[in-house]
Amino acid sequence: MRTQVTSVATVMGVSRIFKGKTGVVHALDNVSFDLKPGRTLALVGESGSGKTTAARVLLGLDTPNSGSIEILGRTLGLLKHEELRLLRREIQVVQQDPFSQLNRRHSVERIISGPLLAFNIGDKESRRDQVVELLKSVGLEKEHLRRRPHELSGGQCQRVAIARALALDPKIVVLDEAVSALDVSVRAQVLNLLRRIQEERGLTYLFITHDLGVAHYMADEIAVMFRGRIVERGNRDDVFNNSRHHYTVGLLSSVPLATPSATKRSREQVQALPSPGVDDACLYRSRCALGLGREDCKSTPLKITQGSETHSWLCHSPVEHG
Amino acid sequence: MKNALVVNNLSLSVPSAKGRVTVVDDVSFDIPAGKKIGLVGESGSGKSLTAYSLMRLIKDPVQIDKGEIFLGEKEILGMSMKDFRHMRGNDISMIYQDPMSALNPIMRIGAQIIESIRLHSDLDHGQARRLAIEHLASVGIPEPDRRIDSYPFEMSGGMLQRVVIAIALSGEPKVLIADEATTALDVTTQDRVLTLIDKLAAERGLSVLLITHDLGVAAQFSDDIMVMYAGKLVEKGSVNQIFSHPVHPYTKALLDSRCDYTIDVTKPINSIAGQPPRLDNRPDGCVFSPRCEHVQPRCREGVPPLISVQDRLAACFRAEELFHVEMVK
Ligand SMILES: Nc1ncnc2c1ncn2[C@@H]1O[C@H](COP(=O)(O)OP(=O)(O)O)[C@@H](O)[C@H]1O
Ligand SMILES: Nc1ncnc2c1ncn2[C@@H]1O[C@H](COP(=O)(O)OP(=O)(O)O)[C@@H](O)[C@H]1O
Ligand SMILES: [Mg+2]
Numbered sequence: 168m169r170t171q172v173t174s175v176a177t178v179m180g181v182s183r184i185f186k187g188k189t190g191v192v193h194a195l196d197n198v199s200f201d202l203k204p205g206r207t208l209a210l211v212g213e214s215g216s217g218k219t220t221a222a223r224v225l226l227g228l229d230t231p232n233s234g235s236i237e238i239l240g241r242t243l244g245l246l247k248h249e250e251l252r253l254l255r256r257e258i259q260v261v262q263q264d265p266f267s268q269l270n271r272r273h274s275v276e277r278i279i280s281g282p283l284l285a286f287n288i289g290d291k292e293s294r295r296d297q298v299v300e301l302l303k304s305v306g307l308e309k310e311h312l313r314r315r316p317h318e319l320s321g322g323q324c325q326r327v328a329i330a331r332a333l334a335l336d337p338k339i340v341v342l343d344e345a346v347s348a349l350d351v352s353v354r355a356q357v358l359n360l361l362r363r364i365q366e367e368r369g370l371t372y373l374f375i376t377h378d379l380g381v382a383h384y385m386a387d388e389i390a391v392m393f394r395g396r397i398v399e400r401g402n403r404d405d406v407f408n409n410s411r412h413h414y415t416v417g418l419l420s421s422v423p424l425a426t427p428s429a430t431k432r433s434r435e436q437v438q439a440l441p442s443p444g445v446d447d448a449c450l451y452r453s454r455c456a457l458g459l460g461r462e463d464c465k466s467t468p469l470k471i472t473q474g475s476e477t478h479s480w481l482c483h484s485p486v487e488h489g
Numbered sequence: 490m491k492n493a494l495v496v497n498n499l500s501l502s503v504p505s506a507k508g509r510v511t512v513v514d515d516v517s518f519d520i521p522a523g524k525k526i527g528l529v530g531e532s533g534s535g536k537s538l539t540a541y542s543l544m545r546l547i548k549d550p551v552q553i554d555k556g557e558i559f560l561g562e563k564e565i566l567g568m569s570m571k572d573f574r575h576m577r578g579n580d581i582s583m584i585y586q587d588p589m590s591a592l593n594p595i596m597r598i599g600a601q602i603i604e605s606i607r608l609h610s611d612l613d614h615g616q617a618r619r620l621a622i623e624h625l626a627s628v629g630i631p632e633p634d635r636r637i638d639s640y641p642f643e644m645s646g647g648m649l650q651r652v653v654i655a656i657a658l659s660g661e662p663k664v665l666i667a668d669e670a671t672t673a674l675d676v677t678t679q680d681r682v683l684t685l686i687d688k689l690a691a692e693r694g695l696s697v698l699l700i701t702h703d704l705g706v707a708a709q710f711s712d713d714i715m716v717m718y719a720g721k722l723v724e725k726g727s728v729n730q731i732f733s734h735p736v737h738p739y740t741k742a743l744l745d746s747r748c749d750y751t752i753d754v755t756k757p758i759n760s761i762a763g764q765p766p767r768l769d770n771r772p773d774g775c776v777f778s779p780r781c782e783h784v785q786p787r788c789r790e791g792v793p794p795l796i797s798v799q800d801r802l803a804a805c806f807r808a809e810e811l812f813h814v815e816m817v818k
């Protein structure tokens with residue numbers, strides 16, 4: 168008997184190593200996560216922590232050195248070219264830069280119908296109808312069909328990118344810093360839009376952001392990345408109200424809130440600029456007030472602690488609450 | 490209290506298909522000595538052009554149409570460029586989003602700080618080098634006597650921004666402008682850099698103009714806040730007044746549309762409908778009127794002046810009324 172499908176995508180023990188001039192970079196180091204149907208997983212972490220690499224591996228744009236990736240029950244590395252092409256229909260991406268991800272010479276109609284053309288879907292007329300429909304669903308009008316990206320605002324470009332991602336009616340949408348370049352008021356509109364579309368279409372999101380507030384608003388589940396590793400993972404409540412990894416706590420307390428009365432929680436405690444601590448078992452050790460003084464954080468390899476069904480972390484001496 | 494900086498009726502324009510259009514519109518404010526003022530607004534609202542005016546960095550095709558800027562006792566817009574150059578760095582300094590815009594990529598950072606120190610003093614090279622090491626230490630660079638010989642590419646963004654702060658403060662200015670200076674940094678690094686600016690400002694009695702689109706940054710690191718929309722200052726008051734009881738509908742809408750981890754996730758965010766006006770299509774009357782949920786016919790006719798309302802300044806015909814409605818709620 169087959170068990171019920173509980174994930175639309177699974178990333179298992181994936182590592183990706185880049186060899187650069189300055190040495191080897193573990194962009195992904197034994198990373199595992201899964202995407203549940205109709206839900207949102209947020210990947211958060213500072214720049215260089217491996218978020219985009221995780222997205223690229225999942226999208227089949229980059230091949231990991233080890234580990235496996237399964238999308239809708241099919242294993243990525245084992246697919247023939249045509250199978251991979253068909254699978255690509257099911258997983259689409261929206262990126263950060265509203266302008267550069269759209270071809271500046273193409274009209275909005277051409278941009279959004281691009282994926283339909285690539286898969287030979289419909290004729291010219293039915294494609295136009297579909298594009299108008301998609302435009303409406305992202306809050307744009309028929310009058311935008313003829314415009315080119317430079318005639319649109321950043322928020323409108325991002326809506327066009329979203330419409331294009333929806334054109335093939337995918338199951339999964341990867342949003343890589345998709346609202347990071349937008350102003351506060353426009354960002355709010357686009358976040359509302361993304362939640363509405365998700366609900367209407369039962370979409371699954373991998374939502375990548377460095378902004379914890381946005382992750383909190385959008386995600387059911389959050390994975391915190393630090394230098395290629397997922398250091399904490401859990402439901403919204405687990406990660407925000409019961410953070411166990413010292414890095415998660417440091418991140419949260421560094422976010423300035425627009426409430427002047429909010430007394431700042433203790434910040435990341437090591438105020439001096441730390442050295443990277445390359446050889447430590449825990450890569451966060453040099454920034455961790457607790458880990459700095461502990462031998463095991465330096466030399467004992469870390470194992471994932473599964474604190475509850477939903478909540479796990481990678482730390483020898485997690486933050487205690489109570 | 491003495492003002493370190495006074496800006497009177499500053500207006501700037503840029504060319505457009507429809508002729509010259511105003512992008513900074515009759516802006517007046519002052520920064521009392523030792524105070525930190527946050528200037529917030531969405532992109533294109535005119536924050537950077539305001540800042541560049543204070544540094545006299547406005548270049549063609551942007552033009553200053555009117556206004557006065559007093560730095561201490563001296564009006565700087567009418568001054569010869571030669572005279573003003575002595576004030577840049579000595580009286581007022583600015584740091585930018587990209588630290589590399591202020592650094593030479595192929596010159597050791599030490600040489601760059603020393604150059605700046607010697608420009609503002611008559612120390613010899615050895616003395617300047619010792620002072621440079623002190624400056625690096627004061628901005629929290631570890632092992633400053635070794636780091637002074639690093640090249641910019643050997644340092645992280647957070648480190649480079651500290652170096653730029655060290656250079657900006659080397660002439661002991663009284664006013665520091667930070668234009669989105671931590672926007673490109675990770676949140677933990679941003680926190681460290683802003684805390685550093687805070688500390689240095691307190692130690693040296695610096696006046697700071699903190700320009701940011703991030704409401705949280707402004708709230709946590711300023712004494713007073715100015716809100717800018719489409720080239721206009723729409724509200725100005727203490728951090729508490731602005732964030733706890735805003736009266737201008739734009740300020741209120743902007744705060745409502747934020748997405749930090751304290752907001753209610755079960756509801757859509759109260760976003761502002763529409764988008765800021767295109768610069769060649771500024772509305773008549775109040776610049777916010779096309780997007781304002783409290784708009785009345787008079788708002789489309791006359792421009793509301795920035796006047797005192799409930800212990801702060803606001804440019805809205807209905808500010809007083811809306812404040813009371815809000816209090817009743
Ligand atoms: N194509 C590449 N070649 C070499 N190094 C890379 C490449 N792509 C990413 N990296 C490195 O991998 C790490 C993770 O990068 P990335 O996934 O882009 O992080 P994030 O999206 O979290 O900012 C960084 O150190 C980055 O420099
Ligand atoms: N060199 C320039 N030429 C033409 N327009 C400009 C120039 N610099 C700025 N502007 C316009 O002036 C307005 C205000 O710009 P700016 O002060 O940079 O805004 P902010 O810093 O608030 O994002 C914007 O509409 C911008 O497009
Ligand atoms: Mg990235």
Ligand SMILES: [Mg+2]
Nearest residue numbers: 536537538669
């Ligand atoms: Mg700017």
